[in-house]
Amino acid sequence: MADAESYVIGVDFGTLSGRAVVVRVSDGVEIGSAVLDYPHAVMDTTLAATGEALPPEWALQVPADYVAVLQSAVPAAVASAGIDPSRVIGIGTDFTACTMVPVLADGTPLNELAEYAGRPHAYVKLWRHHAAQGQADRINDLATSRGESWLPRYGGLISSEWEFAKGLQLLEEDPELYNRMDHWVEAADWIVWQLTGRYLRNACTAGYKGILQDGEYPSEAFLGTLNPAFSRFALDKVAHEIGQLGASAGSLSAEAAAWTGLPEGIHVAVGNVDAHVTAPAAQAVNPGQMVAIMGTSTCQVMNSDRLAEVPGMCGVVDGGIISGLYGYEAGQSGVGDIFAWYVNNQVPAAYVEEARALGRSVHEYLTELIKDQPVGGHGLVALDWHSGNRSVLVDHELSGLVIGMTLTTRPEEIYRALLEATAFGTRAIVETFNDSHVPVTEFIVAGGLLKNAFLMQIYSDILRMPISTIASDQGPALGAAIHAAVAAGAYPDVRAAGEKMGKLNKNVYVPNEASSAAYDELFAEYTRLHDYFGRGENDVMHRLKALKRRAAVTAREALVSV
Numbered sequence: 001m002a003d004a005e006s007y008v009i010g011v012d013f014g015t016l017s018g019r020a021v022v023v024r025v026s027d028g029v030e031i032g033s034a035v036l037d038y039p040h041a042v043m044d045t046t047l048a049a050t051g052e053a054l055p056p057e058w059a060l061q062v063p064a065d066y067v068a069v070l071q072s073a074v075p076a077a078v079a080s081a082g083i084d085p086s087r088v089i090g091i092g093t094d095f096t097a098c099t100m101v102p103v104l105a106d107g108t109p110l111n112e113l114a115e116y117a118g119r120p121h122a123y124v125k126l127w128r129h130h131a132a133q134g135q136a137d138r139i140n141d142l143a144t145s146r147g148e149s150w151l152p153r154y155g156g157l158i159s160s161e162w163e164f165a166k167g168l169q170l171l172e173e174d175p176e177l178y179n180r181m182d183h184w185v186e187a188a189d190w191i192v193w194q195l196t197g198r199y200l201r202n203a204c205t206a207g208y209k210g211i212l213q214d215g216e217y218p219s220e221a222f223l224g225t226l227n228p229a230f231s232r233f234a235l236d237k238v239a240h241e242i243g244q245l246g247a248s249a250g251s252l253s254a255e256a257a258a259w260t261g262l263p264e265g266i267h268v269a270v271g272n273v274d275a276h277v278t279a280p281a282a283q284a285v286n287p288g289q290m291v292a293i294m295g296t297s298t299c300q301v302m303n304s305d306r307l308a309e310v311p312g313m314c315g316v317v318d319g320g321i322i323s324g325l326y327g328y329e330a331g332q333s334g335v336g337d338i339f340a341w342y343v344n345n346q347v348p349a350a351y352v353e354e355a356r357a358l359g360r361s362v363h364e365y366l367t368e369l370i371k372d373q374p375v376g377g378h379g380l381v382a383l384d385w386h387s388g389n390r391s392v393l394v395d396h397e398l399s400g401l402v403i404g405m406t407l408t409t410r411p412e413e414i415y416r417a418l419l420e421a422t423a424f425g426t427r428a429i430v431e432t433f434n435d436s437h438v439p440v441t442e443f444i445v446a447g448g449l450l451k452n453a454f455l456m457q458i459y460s461d462i463l464r465m466p467i468s469t470i471a472s473d474q475g476p477a478l479g480a481a482i483h484a485a486v487a488a489g490a491y492p493d494v495r496a497a498g499e500k501m502g503k504l505n506k507n508v509y510v511p512n513e514a515s516s517a518a519y520d521e522l523f524a525e526y527t528r529l530h531d532y533f534g535r536g537e538n539d540v541m542h543r544l545k546a547l548k549r550r551a552a553v554t555a556r557e558a559l560v561s562v
C-alpha cells in the first residue's frame with residue numbers, strides 16, 4: 001500500500017545509550033524505535049584503552065560509541081517501524097550536556113589519534129565529569145570579584161560541569177593536548193557535524209554551558225587572569241557560528257546516509273540538549289510550565305517572559321528553549337543514578353533474589369515493600385548529593401547523607417528516603433524560582449522515572465502541586481523529532497510543531513493533604529541539613545573529598561614505585 005505520510009527521526013543520546021524513534025510528522029505518533037547501549041558506557045573508574053585507574057570524580061566517554069548509535073539504532077528503528085526510508089524528511093538529535101569532545105579542525109576526536117589513545121584528557125568529558133570543581137571555584141571567585149556581567153545569568157555560580165571549567169582543567173592537566181585541540185565541541189554539535197559534515201554550534205548549549213550572553217563570551221582579560229595560557233580559550237577553541245534551535249544545520253551527507261540507511265540530503269536539525277527538546281514534546285512551552293526530565297539526573301526547564309536572577313540556577317538564555325521567551329534551566333546531578341547506586345551496591349542478596357523470583361526489578365520490589373508505610377515511618381531523612389549538587393548550591397564537592405538509621409532500619413526504608421530526598425531537592429529548586437519572581441505554576445514530568453508511580457506521588461505530595469506527565473516513553477527523542485520536522489519545513493516553528501506532535505496527560509497525580517503536611521515536617525529537616533552541610537557551616541564533605549583525592553594520589557604513586 002502506498003504510504004503518503006512523511007516521517008522524521010529523533011535520536012536521543014543519553015548517558016548510557018542512544019535511542020532512535022521514528023515519528024509521524026502529521027501527528028507525532030511514534031511508529032518504531034531502537035536502542036543501542038554505548039559499548040564503553042561511562043568510564044568513571046578506569047580508562048578502557050589502558051586499564052589505567054581514573055582519579056575520583058572523572059567520567060569519560062568514547063565518541064565512536066555515538067556514531068555506532070547512528071549505524072545501528074537508526075536503521076533498526078526504521079526497520080521496526082516498517083516504513084519506506086524514502087518517506088523520512090529529516091533527522092534531529094539531542095544530547096546530554098555539558099558533554100565535551102576535544103577535536104582537530106576536521107572534527108577528529110583526539111582519542112582517535114594513536115598517540116593519544118592512552119591519555120584520559122583525549123576523551124569525551126561527560127556531563128557528570130565533576131573533577132573540575134577547583135577550576136569552577138576559581139572562575140566563580142574571579143567573576144564575583146570583577147563583577148562580571150554574565151555571572152547573574154548563571155545564578156551567581158558557574159558549574160564544574162560546564163565548558164569553561166572543564167576546558168581549564170584540560171589546559172592545566174594536559175597542556176599538550178589542549179594545544180593540539182582545535183575545537184572544544186559539545187557532543188550535541190559533534191554528532192550533527194558527523195551527520196552533515198559541517199560544524200555548527202547550537203544556541204542552547206552555547207548559552208547555558210558556554211557562557212555566551214548577548215553575543216559575547218567572557219573576555220580575554222578575564223580568562224587570562226585565570227591562567228595566561230587560557231586567555232584566548234573562548235576565541236580560539238569555543239567560538240563558532242551559531243545555529244538556532246529548530247533550524248536546519250545542513251543536509252545528511254552521503255557517508256551518514258550510508259550509516260543510517262536514510263536518504264542523502266534530508267534536513268538535519270541544529271543540535272540540542274535532552275532536557276530542552278523535551279519541553280515542546282510535553283506541550284509545555286508557556287511561562288510557568290516547569291518540565292522536569294527525570295532520569296539518571298533531573299533537569300528542570302521553564303520559559304518565562306521575564307529576565308530574572310534565580311540563585312543557583314544553571315542559567316537563563318534568551319530563546320534557550322523556544323524563541324521569544326527566556327529559557328531557564330536548573331538541575332539535580334543525581335536522581336536515578338542515586339537509586340541505581342543504592343540498588344547495585346547496598347541491597348542484600350536475598351532482596352535481589354526475591355525480586356528476581358517475583359519477576360520484578362529491584363527498584364520495583366523495594367518500592368512495593370515500602371509504598372504503604374506512613375510518611376516519616378522510617379525515621380529517616382537524606383541529602384541527595386551523591387553526584388554533587390547542581391542547583392541551588394552548585395557544588396560538586398558535596399556528597400550524600402542518610403540520617404536517622406538504627407539497627408532496625410530496613411533497606412527499603414533507606415531506598416524510600418533517597419526517593420524523598422530527590423523530591424526535597426526539587427522543592428528547593430521550585431521554591432527558589434518562586435522566591436525570585438519567576439513562579440512555577442505547573443509541574444510536568446518526562447523521562448524514565450515516570451515509570452515509578454509511587455515516586456511521582458511523592459513528588460506531588462512534597463511539591464504540593466499536581467503533576468502532569470508527558471504521554472511518551474521517549475520524550476527527548478520525540479522532542480528531537482519535533483525539531484527535525486521544523487528543520488525540514490513541515491511546521492513554521494517549534495511551538496506549532498509541539499502543538500501537533502507533542503503529548504501531555506494533565507494532572508495525573510494530585511497532592512494528598514495529609515501526606516503533604518507530614519512531608520512539610522521532613523522538608524524542614526532536609527532544609528536544615530541542606531544549609532548546614534551545603535552553605536559552609538560544616539565543610540566535612542569538602543574535607544572528605546580532599547582526603548579521598550590525596551589517598552588516590554598516594555595509591556597511584558605507590559603503584560608507580562613498584
Ligand SMILES: Nc1ncnc2c1ncn2[C@@H]1O[C@H](COP(=O)(O)OP(=O)(O)O)[C@@H](O)[C@H]1O
Pocket residue numbers: 014015016017294295296297335336337338339340341361363364447448449451452455
Ligand atoms: N522503578 C524504578 N524506580 C526508580 N528508579 C528507577 C526505576 N527503574 C529504573 N530506575 C532508574 O532510572 C534511571 C534511568 O532513567 P532513564 O530515563 O532511562 O535514563 P537517562 O537519564 O540516561 O535517559 C536509572 O538511573 C535507574 O536507576
Ligand SMILES: O=C(CO)[C@H](O)[C@H](O)COP(=O)(O)O
Pocket residue numbers: 014015016095096097098127273274275293294295296297298299331
Ligand atoms: O544537564 C543536563 C542537561 O543540561 C542533563 O541532566 C544531562 O544531560 C544528563 O541527562 P540524563 O540524566 O537524562 O542522561
